[in-house]
Amino acid sequence: MADTVDNAIAGPEATQPFAELGLKPDEYQRIRDILGRRPTSSELAMYSVMWSEHCSYKSSKVHLRQFGEKAPKTDALLVGIGENAGVVDIGDGWAVTFKVESHNHPSYVEPYQGAATGVGGIVRDIMSMGARPIAVMDPLRFGPLDAADTKRVLPGIVAGIGGYGNCLGLPNIGGEVVFDSSYAGNPLVNALCVGAMRHEDIHLASAKGVGNLVILYGARTGGDGIGGVSVLASETFSDGGPTKRPSVQVGDPFMEKLLIEATLDVLGAGLVEGIQDLGGAGISCATSELASNGDGGMHVWLDRVLLRDRSLSPEEILMSESQERMCAVVTPAKLEEFLAKCAKWDVEAVVIGEVNDSGRLTVDWHGERIVDVPPRSVAHDGPVYQRPLHRPSWQDALQADTPDDLLRPVDGEQLRATALNLIGAPNLASKAWITDQYDRYVQGNTILAQPEDAGMVRVDEQTGLGVAVSCDCNGRFAKLDPYTGAQLALAESYRNVSASGAIPLAVTNCLNFGSPEDPEVMWQFAEAVRGLADGCLELGIPVTGGNVSFYNQTGTTAILPTPVVGVLAVIDDVDRRTPISWGPDGELIYLLGDTRDEFAGSEWAHHVHGHLGGMPPRVDLARERLLSEIMIAGSRDGMLTAAHDISDGGLMITLSEMAMHSGIGARCWLPDDIDPFVQLFAESAGRAVVVVPRSEELRFTEMCAARGLPAHRIGVVDSELGADAGYPGQQVLQISDLLTVTIDELRAAHTATLPAILNA
Template sequence: MTVHNDTVDNAKSTPDQEQPYRELGLKDDEYQRIVGILGRRPTDAELTVYSVMWSEHCSYKSSKVHLRYFGQTMTEEMGSKLLAGIGENAGVVDIGGGDAVTFRVESHNHPSYIEPYQGAATGVGGIVRDIMAMGARPIAVMDQLRFGPADADDTKRVLPGVVAGIGGYGNCLGLPNIGGETVFDETYAGNPLVNALCVGTLKVEDLKLAFASGKGNKVILFGSRTGLDGIGGVSVLASETFEEGAERKLPAVQVGDPFAEKVLIECCLELYHSGVVVGIQDLGGAGLACATSELAASGDGGMRVNLDAVPLRAENMSAAEILASESQERMCAVVAPENVERFMAICAKWDVNAAVIGEVTGEGDRLVITHNGEVVLDAPPSTIADEAPVYERPWARPAWQDEVQQQVGVGKHANLRETWLRMVASPALCSRDFITQQYDRYVRGNTVQAKYANSGVLRINEENNRGVAVSADASGRYTYLDPNMGARLALAEAYRNVAVTGARPVAITNCLNFGSPENPDVMWQFREAVHGLADGAVELGIPVSGGNVSFYNQTGDVPILPTPVVGVLGVIEDVEKAIGHALPARNDEEFTLLLLGETRDEFGGSIWQEISGQGLAGLPPQVDLGNEERLAEFFVGNGSVSAAHDLSEGGLAQALFETLLGSGKGAQVDLTGVHEDAFTAMFSESASRVLVAVSQDRADTAVQRATEAGVPVTVLGTTNSTGDITVAGETVTVAELAEAWHATLPQLFDHAMAPNSPA
């Protein structure tokens, strides 16, 4: 089969040739802008490259005008520990002692709906390579998942594949999965969210960045061969203008090979430690088109690339196909000529394919790409990578927002015991063991906390036990009711989850999942969430180190709940002293239970509102981030705390149950100091609250420390060895709660959760 290969010379001589730019997602004025940049019509390859690089996913063209607010609000002091920040593959934080940590979260939503296993698996693979590209060793992953109703047929199709994909790829890489969330809501039906987070560690001096510098330096593509998978959307290859002959069968979702990536990780680390890498970029979205244009645009000279040198796994691939392919497990490096032989030898040692595909030319702002001996792309790389159109989309507070926010009386149930059992068994709060048991949590031996924990806690330095705590949180329900406050609440919860381990929060990342940016309601939600998160970061004094935006998450005209996932990284000097979320199972000791923080009648967006069918309305809990800072100070270096569990969804009831679970203990709880209404005391979702357990002989000290820190504190009662929890005159056993908590997901998904790997 012959594939048509449009060249620059041909483009000059055929200026009136029609091109399928609209099918590629480009608007009329965007196409004309490309023509103006080039001074002629684009070739097939150029049109492909501009279309993918100017897409919403790669260019942030609808969000950039609002994302600038992060940079405008960050102070010099906030960014003092950032080695790499917004705009890099991942944020990197100096955590002291020569150690640095990098983390980032990204979305792979639409591919995971189309092909759940590979969509989720390659989402993990992609975020891992972002971490690798910073010069780091990936050490752990997390996931934030959103699906339609738990009992919906399509959820039973999508969820098992997504979970199997995350577990299959992460487990094969040998990376522990240290936490995350799984949320069910009808707005995610037809548009699940699969957000993957990765954490990596490196020495400060080993930091790597994506740029092509140094005239004569070679560009080396290494890793898996390039194939036809992952050429997304209505690509250039669907048009007869771009292909002659039989129709090709192109998998729209990338196909991952975790074993190839595992070897690639080790190969990259040896390359870094050998000092043979000048610049590095992973190949993810937009493939080689992105890697070459971004490396060239960030460098100090032009670049020339020969596609004939790219190792292929399909015959007769056109230049457009090679550039747009999103085949997985590939990296692109810039290497000095004298180090090429050593680079190739290291790749050969690890049995990793590598090929010199180009060089830095020093010809200024010019990227030249050849194929079959002819020039198929000749353009300024900055116009591809950095100069996509920036849209100031219309935004306006929705007309329905005030009506939704009108305070509504939330019906409360008189029977606390019945309500508690109903709450823990709901899909919103029930055990996720049925999902997370498919993930390896403790591989590599440095996981300190994972299962049921507030945050994943990892040992970073085995010599001094320095470590990190990581949490990622979001509530689409809260954000729908008040986008600014919803983003602040996500930040507050992640910050608090990190703080209660005894870690000091140091950096923020995010993945902002919203509907169509062409909808003014959605853009208002997005803008409000960005401002809430950025302003909240300033109030807490820690930087936003990077993030990701995912738009067009909707089914038909109905957008998902606005879902800003916020991750927080904290540093703990000795992970052996990390505070756990649950009571130790020591039958010879009883504990005093304390509630830190103030409980108010706040049920807007709550789990009780959801499961009782009262409709999503009202205002979400209101958060004062100063209270979160005071809580954090209480926990740092506090050796008197035996266990701590943050209060968020499900309120005190859920935290109390999860704290006692597995300890063999019950408790006698007095709610009179919490709130005048027992139901509110148990199920309100007021922010800035933590349930704390301390040895009885340390209770007075803990109360005094909280008071001195300006944190409201209430003595709830003491634990006992009965296994019964007595609250407001009603008694329920931990065993009853646990049975209800464990049963829900197995009953819903047991038939669907057999191994679900690709055929």
């Protein structure tokens, strides 16, 4: 028998398992104060999930406000932060929405399903704005490549992302794969999705219009992903009730594909007043958010929900995180047409509620009232914590431990060995073992996919309008200095999309940190958010949404602070995109920007010496902006045939990647005024390599000189170099008289690393 509101009034002193549901005593008391009585078990369940860290952002809210407060002025933002995902104007009546979310903990527990449902969740977020999903990408982080647990989780996570995403028909256009011991026992699975729509198709999650109907459609509701709520269930039901179930949800990508098509069909036909996806906190979240954003009232007949398991209790139905479900608000006149569209796609749909002006969210279960709450108190007025912050006791010592004394390669032979060592380092090696399991071709609009700097997809086939996205983060930089590290992540992502020729417009982020109850972690978080907000303001691109993932730690050891930053950019015609491959012979290779002796947090220090200490590379966002403008102008005016950002591993890795990708060699030289090792392997920010046809050289260098961007001619594309360099018939990359490597050697080192471990 369900615990009704009448019960709650009649039995005010019943003991309730709020602690087991993750609520603190003062939070429980607050619920009692809001309701003026004890909550029913269903209400308690709803508040407990909606006030969880994951749903309420209670520890991060006070910091995340900066993204709004410091938002740069822009006309590009059609829907700002706070909705399911921000919406950006890209011109010609088109809008784009994008967002990145984490699915870290489920992916550790059950790699395949955890990662698969991470993709499913973010895709529904994008659909709930009215957009057709057009691409996905996945920033991933694992423990050391050769660690036993990496071999347990990585293949499953990759197969899960591929198995789900491929089945939806969404091209996977990039991402990141990073290995670091701090992620052993806590891999990060972040999933990003981009969607496109016409301006008039933008939809919001709100239940407006008294008398309008609330429809739940998609998969049936089952007992998966219930987590802590089984505590309640076991209290409510005795023998014969559902037993504790796995907390990781199970995905059905085929259902999600049908859900996408049905949703686009009903949106396209103008049948929907408001729409919301069902993700974390399931029906509790969808109904309370829809009601809270709308006319303020909603009634739900919970027993109408179609179930996979008829023994589920109402508390479980409210909390279930069964995948592939959506909620829509529809006028009664359009109900029949809505249901017909769903039937066409074999998607089940049922009216579960109605919008009213009561100001309350009420839920009935077989005629009995089990929930009667102010919806805002559930969805938006959760607790807010000003968690204590403390700069870590070890921060000074870490920053003082510079890489200056590490043994450096001193001659050509050692530099050559370092280059071949680094190009095969797990973090720099080819990720084809992973990305070849993702479909990058489907939809026929993929212009650039990894290993390019940014992923790029065409939005409008007629005009060539497109978008580019990159996501980046070096967690080592963030550990050395979270404020700077977050800005470096932003700078790299911004630089990557710019290198492709697209104009940066907006930012999303996935902030992966340890426990917010640890003041030192909270300090890292606060600093990273402050750095990112300041950086976005300076670069003039707003944060449109994002996600916070806390409690990423094993025991008391937190992961590297990992604020993954995604930047979305627009390109008016994808035909002018700039790839990373160079050629043909005779084109000139230019290094843009300044190189300094900056090795703290570098891939060289990490891979060769296992060292992490010092201060991260200097950030100069004005310089980043200038570099971006130069690369975009170069693309627009046909002055560049290739561009590639310089980041992990430094210039040598950038040149090697360009040579490998194009299959053509080059003769390069280094400026005299800088140590060759520093020039080749330092990770100074604000730099890129660009390739200029001879006919455009003067125009390009004059532009750089006029704008004050250092541009050094460091090489020329040369496919005939092999014979002179002692490698007849081979393509080689030659750096002054210091070192010569063949592209075959680079490729061999680059491609061997992941298969050697993962196929073993």
